[in-house]
Amino acid sequence: MTATDTLTAPAKAARGGGAAPQLKVRKLEAWYGESHALHGVDLDVYPGETVTLLGRNGVGKTTTLRAIMGIIRKRKGEVEFEQKSIMRVPLHRIAHAGLGFVPEERGIFASLTVEENLTLPPVVARGGMSIEKIYEIFPNLLERRTSPGTKLSGGEQQMLAIARILRTGVRLILLDEPTEGLAPVIVERIGEVLKVLKAHGVSVLLVEQNFRFASRIADHFYVMDHGQVIDSFSVSELPSRTEALNTALGV
Amino acid sequence: MTTIFGVALPVLTGQLLIGLINGSFYALLSLGLAVIFGLLRIVNFAHGAFYMLGAFAAWMLLNYAGIGYWGALFLAPLVVAVVGMVIERTMLRALYGLDHLYGLLFTFGLALLLEGGFRHYFGTSGQPYAAPEALRGATNIGFMVLPNYRGWVVLASLVVCLGTWAIIEKTKIGAYLRAATENSTLVQAFGVNVPVLLTLTYGFGCALAGVAGVLAAPLFQVSPLMGSNLIIIVFAVVVIGGMGSILGAIVTGYMLGIVEGLCKVFYPEAANIVVFVIMAIVLLLRPAGLFGKDS
Amino acid sequence: MSATHADTIVMPTRKSPVPAITFAGLILILAILPAFVYPIFVMKLLCFVLFAAAFNLLLGYTGLLSFGHAAFFGGAAYVTAHALKVWQVTPELAIIAGVVTSIVLGLIIGVVAIRRQGIYFAMITLAMAQMFYFFCLQAPFTNGEDGIQGFSRGNLFGIIDLNETMNLYYFIAAVSVLSLALIWRIVNSPFGQILRAIRENEPRTISLGYSAQRFKLAAFVMSAGLTGLAGALKALLFQFATLADVAWQMSGEVILMTLIGGIGTMAGPVVGAGILVGMQNFLATSGLPVTMVLGGTFMICVLLFRRGVVGEFLHLLERRKG
Numbered sequence: 001m002t003a004t005d006t007l008t009a010p011a012k013a014a015r016g017g018g019a020a021p022q023l024k025v026r027k028l029e030a031w032y033g034e035s036h037a038l039h040g041v042d043l044d045v046y047p048g049e050t051v052t053l054l055g056r057n058g059v060g061k062t063t064t065l066r067a068i069m070g071i072i073r074k075r076k077g078e079v080e081f082e083q084k085s086i087m088r089v090p091l092h093r094i095a096h097a098g099l100g101f102v103p104e105e106r107g108i109f110a111s112l113t114v115e116e117n118l119t120l121p122p123v124v125a126r127g128g129m130s131i132e133k134i135y136e137i138f139p140n141l142l143e144r145r146t147s148p149g150t151k152l153s154g155g156e157q158q159m160l161a162i163a164r165i166l167r168t169g170v171r172l173i174l175l176d177e178p179t180e181g182l183a184p185v186i187v188e189r190i191g192e193v194l195k196v197l198k199a200h201g202v203s204v205l206l207v208e209q210n211f212r213f214a215s216r217i218a219d220h221f222y223v224m225d226h227g228q229v230i231d232s233f234s235v236s237e238l239p240s241r242t243e244a245l246n247t248a249l250g251v
Numbered sequence: 252m253t254t255i256f257g258v259a260l261p262v263l264t265g266q267l268l269i270g271l272i273n274g275s276f277y278a279l280l281s282l283g284l285a286v287i288f289g290l291l292r293i294v295n296f297a298h299g300a301f302y303m304l305g306a307f308a309a310w311m312l313l314n315y316a317g318i319g320y321w322g323a324l325f326l327a328p329l330v331v332a333v334v335g336m337v338i339e340r341t342m343l344r345a346l347y348g349l350d351h352l353y354g355l356l357f358t359f360g361l362a363l364l365l366e367g368g369f370r371h372y373f374g375t376s377g378q379p380y381a382a383p384e385a386l387r388g389a390t391n392i393g394f395m396v397l398p399n400y401r402g403w404v405v406l407a408s409l410v411v412c413l414g415t416w417a418i419i420e421k422t423k424i425g426a427y428l429r430a431a432t433e434n435s436t437l438v439q440a441f442g443v444n445v446p447v448l449l450t451l452t453y454g455f456g457c458a459l460a461g462v463a464g465v466l467a468a469p470l471f472q473v474s475p476l477m478g479s480n481l482i483i484i485v486f487a488v489v490v491i492g493g494m495g496s497i498l499g500a501i502v503t504g505y506m507l508g509i510v511e512g513l514c515k516v517f518y519p520e521a522a523n524i525v526v527f528v529i530m531a532i533v534l535l536l537r538p539a540g541l542f543g544k545d546s
Numbered sequence: 547m548s549a550t551h552a553d554t555i556v557m558p559t560r561k562s563p564v565p566a567i568t569f570a571g572l573i574l575i576l577a578i579l580p581a582f583v584y585p586i587f588v589m590k591l592l593c594f595v596l597f598a599a600a601f602n603l604l605l606g607y608t609g610l611l612s613f614g615h616a617a618f619f620g621g622a623a624y625v626t627a628h629a630l631k632v633w634q635v636t637p638e639l640a641i642i643a644g645v646v647t648s649i650v651l652g653l654i655i656g657v658v659a660i661r662r663q664g665i666y667f668a669m670i671t672l673a674m675a676q677m678f679y680f681f682c683l684q685a686p687f688t689n690g691e692d693g694i695q696g697f698s699r700g701n702l703f704g705i706i707d708l709n710e711t712m713n714l715y716y717f718i719a720a721v722s723v724l725s726l727a728l729i730w731r732i733v734n735s736p737f738g739q740i741l742r743a744i745r746e747n748e749p750r751t752i753s754l755g756y757s758a759q760r761f762k763l764a765a766f767v768m769s770a771g772l773t774g775l776a777g778a779l780k781a782l783l784f785q786f787a788t789l790a791d792v793a794w795q796m797s798g799e800v801i802l803m804t805l806i807g808g809i810g811t812m813a814g815p816v817v818g819a820g821i822l823v824g825m826q827n828f829l830a831t832s833g834l835p836v837t838m839v840l841g842g843t844f845m846i847c848v849l850l851f852r853r854g855v856v857g858e859f860l861h862l863l864e865r866r867k868g
Contacts, residue, residue, distance in 0.1 A: 069440055070440075071436055071440060091436070091439040091440060092439040092440075092442060092443060092444045092445055092446065093442070094440065094442070095440065095441055095442030096442050101437075101440045101441075103437060107434055107437040109429065109430045109433050109434070110433065111429040111430070111432070111433060112426055112429055112430055116426045119423075119426075120426060120427070120430055120438070120441060120443075121441035121442060121443075122441065122442050122443060124442050168441070168442070294665050294668075294669065342845070342849060345849055346848070346849070349852075351664060351665050352611045352664065352665065352668065353848050353852070355611070355665055355668060356611075356801065356805065356844065356848050357844070357845055357848040357849065359798060359801075359844060360802075360840075360841045360842070360843070360844025360845040360847075360848065361841065361845060362841065363795075363798065363837050363838070363840050363841025363844060364837075364838055364841030364842050364844075364845065365841070366837060366841075367835045367836070367837025367838030367839075367840070367841055368835065368838050370835065370837065371835035371838060479794075480676075483672055483673060483676045483794065484673075484676075486669045486672060486673055487669075487673040487676075489669070490662075490666060490669055490670060490673065520684070523680040523683075523684070524677045524680050524681065527673050527674060527676065527677035528677070530670070530673055530674075531658045531674065534658050534659075534661050534662065534670065535658060535661070538661045538662055
């Protein structure tokens with residue numbers, strides 16, 4: 001039985017209210033060249049959930065996101081999005097399937113203006129936010145819209161990186177360490193943005209080192225070690241897990 | 252007769268015009284190289300061959316299909332672009348993940364193939380190609396008599412160069428190009444069909460070489476050898492300008508053409524090699540090139 | 547060229563198996579070959595083998611692709627020819643003059659080119675060699691399109707008449723074998739190890755305290771000098787030095803030889819030069835356009851056959867073992 005199955009034990013309400021998972025990952029393995037980075041990852045994300053991947057540095061969290069997205073092509077296993085396998089979908093068609101990606105480095109383009117950065121990812125589905133709505137939520141992006149993208153501060157770049165995905169209409173966003181290196185005030189802002197996402201029904205698979213931040217917004221947690229998921233629990237079980245978690249995270 | 256630095260004005264302006272014309276070709280060709288290199292990271296050694304192809308396409312359109320200069324100006328670059336895109340899609344693509352030098356070697360082989368082929372069928376002497384009626388003759392512009400076709404070449408190349416710059420800097424597809432140049436994986440992850448973009452970019456770069464070829468046809472003779480010696484000077488231009496910048500390629504091209512022209516006036520023996528000398532100097536003082544961003 | 551992917555370059559260098567035996571075998575073969583093959587053809591082959599081996603020292607072992615080696619080859623050829631014709635010195639002095647020329651050229655071009663890496667390095671060598679080409683085109687002593695010709699080979703050390711084919715043969719064979727042995731020695735010395743380290747991971751080598759620039763320049767100049775030796779021998783052999791020797795097509799040919807034979811192997815240049823010289827001989831009499839075939843071969847090699855003949859052979863051996 002997988003980690004997921006044991007935890008949706010009959011005594012608790014099933015995740016997603018009985019619906020099928022939006023993202024289903026089974027036995028995902030991945031390689032960086034010769035190096036075997038993922039040894040069989042299993043996880044689920046249900047529609048509208050915010051799920052967090054926890055774990056120490058180097059256990060394969062970012063690799064998992066990139067393998068799901070298909071940026072890493074050397075992989076085995078099964079990844080299903082909305083009940084359709086996306087393992088053989090070429091990278092430039094993944095977004096059209098409904099998956100978005102915000103990398104750890106944010107990926108703001110220096111040779112594009114803020115507005116060009118914002119409008120670069122094409123709209124792939126209905127339901128995305130309009131530019132006007134985005135500028136409403138992020139007024140400083142409006143103010144700086146003709147500046148080169150990398151002239152923004154780290155926090156503003158992170159906002160831009162998330163904002164441009166909001167426009168596209170994707171239904172699940174893979175978010176890699178959004179709060180890394182940012183001041184607490186900005187971290188709060190990002191937390192608010194993620195709540196807005198949730199209100200819009202967008203699912204999020206989040207990799208995050210900042211456990212306190214994650215615990216305030218996530219519905220479900222997976223803990224990774226050595227390229228595998230070793231633990232899985234919902235936010236309601238968090239209090240009983242804190243000590244075990246601290247050990248796993250090496251805190 | 253007016254003289255400047257001891258040189259008769261007509262001689263000076265004559266050489267400057269030639270310099271400006273050569274500069275136009277340097278700019279057009281190094282622009283194409285820069286566009287291709289920026290996104291594909293391939294140094295297109297075959298660029299001179301595509302330039303030659305463009306000139307031959309114009310010649311063939313005239314002699315086999317009765318299509319004159321104005322039609323050729325549009326069709327020949329298209330033909331060259333298609334040839335380039337087929338090559339990119341079928342062969343060049345396989346080299347993207349490898350050491351960049353393999354791209355250089357492959358396109359070098361392609362250049363030899365194309366030039367050898369044309370040399371085999373057409374010999375080494377050039378074919379003549381007449382300038383269109385509307386551009387024959389000359390106009391007196393006060394300080395010199397300007398041959399109309401030459402004035403057209405300078406004007407047309409400026410338009411093409413600036414048009415290309417505008418497309419890249421100001422349009423949506425230019426934004427895709429600029430972004431993919433920085434991080435093509437991420438742009439793909441956004442859902443942009445980068446593989447197609449690569450093919451189109453290579454085609455566009457080749458088309459630029461093709462346009463230069465059509466412009467060159469009435470000026471120089473249409474010969475299989477016209478590309479190969481030119482491409483090496485263009486390489487030097489590109490090293491001087493630095494490969495990172497589109498505007499840099501354009502400016503450096505024109506600048507060096509003019510410098511070469513001036514050199515012909517004041518120190519003709521060195522005119523052939525002045526571009527290389529400048530390249531050596533720039534490399535010693537500013538290795539990234541005049542406009543280069545160290546990649 | 548970095549050697550981090552199996553695909554991007556032939557495998558890391560393998561020592562020639564039992565080198566002494568190989569060289570002894572080579573000497574033996576060369577001694578009896580004139581009985582079966584025209585000595586002139588063998589000598590031409592040897593010149594290009596040396597050219598390719600010298601080039602491979604730079605490309606295969608140091609990882610630097612030069613597109614301008616024709617400058618060293620042709621430059622030495624011109625000076626050697628000139629020395630024989632105009633200064634009328636003995637052949638060994640003429641050859642030394644040629645080699646000195648190529649070393650000096652190597653220093654000049656190297657100092658400028660080494661400042662950049664990878665593709666830029668290649669383009670700079672191309673441009674500077676082209677500069678030299680134009681110089682040769684215009685300089686009076688090279689005789690422009692006609693080239694330098696019509697001179698006697700002279701008497702080696704003043705006593706051995708090199709106009710006798712077999713004398714010339716033994717001389718060129720001896721020089722070639724010694725030069726190949728020298729290259730082998732360089733490649734397998736500590737100096738050679740550092741070159742290979744630079745090819746595989748330059749930043750790391752620098753962090754270990756080695757001045758990569760100095761080593762690269764040294765390798766470049768050595769390669770230039772040995773290339774010059776090949777050019778000088780060629781001028782001596784054919785009694786002829788022309789613009790074709792300094793043209794960029796010649797630079798391309800030596801790259802192709804090395805590629806076909808196998809980059810980064812000692813036997814590669816031998817095989818590659820053999821294939822290319824043989825191919826050119828064959829094509830010269832057939833109706834096929836040589837440049838086209840050369841270009842096509844280049845393309846096919848880069849796409850499908852990057853390891854070259856020797857490289858593929860060694861790769862197959864590895865696969866059998868593992």
